[in-house]
Amino acid sequence: MDRGRFILGxxxxxxxxxxxxxxxxxxxxRRLEESSDNFNWANDNEAHILRLxxxxxxxxxxxxxxxxxxxxLSMEECDYLKAIARPxxxxxxxxxxxxxxxxxxxxxxxxxxxxxxxxxxxxIIQAIEKRIAVYSQIPSENGELxxxxxxxxxxxxxxxxxxxxxxxxxxxxxQRIATMLMYLxxxxxxxxxxxxxxxxxxxxxxxxxxxxMSVKPSKGGAVLFxxxxxxxxxxxxxxHGGCEVLKGxxxxxxxxxxxxxxx
Numbered sequence: 618m619d620r621g622r623f624i625l626g627x628x629x630x631x632x633x634x635x636x637x638x639x640x641x642x643x644x645x646x647r648r649l650e651e652s653s654d655n656f657n658w659a660n661d662n663e664a665h666i667l668r669l670x671x672x673x674x675x676x677x678x679x680x681x682x683x684x685x686x687x688x689x690l691s692m693e694e695c696d697y698l699k700a701i702a703r704p705x706x707x708x709x710x711x712x713x714x715x716x717x718x719x720x721x722x723x724x725x726x727x728x729x730x731x732x733x734x735x736x737x738x739x740x741i742i743q744a745i746e747k748r749i750a751v752y753s754q755i756p757s758e759n760g761e762l763x764x765x766x767x768x769x770x771x772x773x774x775x776x777x778x779x780x781x782x783x784x785x786x787x788x789x790x791x792q793r794i795a796t797m798l799m800y801l802x803x804x805x806x807x808x809x810x811x812x813x814x815x816x817x818x819x820x821x822x823x824x825x826x827x828x829x830m831s832v833k834p835s836k837g838g839a840v841l842f843x844x845x846x847x848x849x850x851x852x853x854x855x856x857h858g859g860c861e862v863l864k865g866x867x868x869x870x871x872x873x874x875x876x877x878x879x880x
Contacts, residue, residue: 666744667751674752678815678830681854682843685832686752689839690745695801697741698870702765705730709766709774724775727859729766737762749797749872753841758878759790765801768808768867773823774859776813779873780844780851790875792851795843797872803836807863810840814854823861831860834867 664670673687706728736742742763750757768774779793798810807823809831820831832840846852859867 667748672748672752677832678812681812681815681852682846683812683815683830683832684841686839686841687835688837689748689752690799690801690837692837694741694745695799695836695868698763698765699801699868701732701736702730702767702868706767724777726772727766727768727774729764731762731764733762745799746872749874753795753797753874755794755874756878758880759794759875761790761873761875761879764871766869766871768859768862768869770862770864770866773861776811776856776858778844778851778853778856780855790879791877793844793873793875795841795845795874797839797841797874799839799870799872800834800836801868801870802834802866805834805862805865805867807861808834808865808867809860810834811858811860812842812856813858814856822858824863834869 668688668691671688671691675685675687677683677685707730709725709727709729732742737746745763746757746760749755749760779796781787781792809820809822811820811822811827811829811831813827813829815830818830819826819828821827821833822829822831832838842855842857844852844855
């Protein structure tokens with residue numbers, strides 16, 4: 618009887634010891650993970666600018682080439698871009714293939730504005746520009762000025778290509794290579810970025826089910842897609858559009874990147 622109690626007590630002691638040991642081990646592993654996440658980053662300005670540990674890339678298509686970057690912008694950066702843009706919004710235009718100039722069109726019903734060259738020097742804008750350059754692997758000097766857009770209910774941008782078909786726009790920096798589209802608002806119904814020639818399945822676009830792939834707006838997220846293929850030719854499969862907004866406001870910021878420096 619005494620021996621049975623002894624064995625039972627010993628087993629209880631060992632079991633409790635193992636549980637305590639496991640808890641200590643989990644706590645130790647957690648500390649290692651936390652220290653790894655912050656290793657040399659707390660005072661690393663480069664890591665802060667690139668949002669290392671926050672940005673999560675996700676390849677959704679290789680033809681056309683499309684990468685979604687989750688958490689690309691901070692919430693403060695999103696609000697900052699909206700605040701700069703709001704007082705200067707004007708009806709958006711499209712490029713006229715014959716003249717290369719911007720004209721109003723029912724193809725695009727949003728309102729927008731471009732940051733100017735002085736605003737490009739602001740520290741927050743420079744940080745965003747550098748992040749775009751690093752993740753796209755295209756020098757920042759090859760980029761056009763950032764455009765901020767607002768789509769209200771029932772507004773949209775019909776499917777189109779970002780590359781140029783006119784000689785006028787090719788003079789400054791050559792052809793557009795890629796586009797970084799950044800989302801600045803949440804709580805939007807509809808307003809997806811739609812790629813009709815990506816994938817072989819179906820997706821949602823402005824409340825309709827259509828062929829292709831779409832990316833739902835998510836504040837701080839971004840989508841990078843290439844207008845030119847690896848062989849250097851324009852990619853017709855890069856056709857894309859902004860689906861109709863059904864509810865709320867969709868804010869976005871676009872950065873187009875060229876073959877050469879734009880200035």
